Amino acid sequence: QVQLVESGGGLVQAGGSPRLSCAASGRYPRSYVMGWFRQAPGKEREFVAAINQSGGSTYYTDSVKGRFTISRDNTKNTVYLQMNSLKPEDTAVYHCAAKYNTANYYRAYDYWGQGTQVTVSS
Secondary structure, eight states, X not given: OXXXXXXXXEEEETTOOOEXXXXXXXXXXXXXXXXXXXXXXXXXXXXXXXXXXXXXXXXXXXXXXXXXXXXXXXXXXXXXXXXXXXXXXXXXXXXXXXXXOOSOTTSOOOEEOOOEEEEEEO
């Protein structure tokens, strides 16, 4: 019911501050919790950040707190991930995700984008 398309990835120097975007379309996109996940080579996919439907509540994994900011513009059906002070260990494929159920912000997402590669050089 929801289609997600990420953009904004690429090669960035350590310390850089790119912003990822996720454009949502389909049925009732503003009714969904939105999240960002990432997966580095040889590692499991991990939760990065999430935001509730109105944008009033946000959640982050400890490794990005104070550096990353998730936000959404419901007039544009778009979710953002502002990444500051990037480190080489942030290198991963970043995926946008959406779900209707708000019981758990860290798992059980229903819809996924194809991802955008973020590579951080030293």
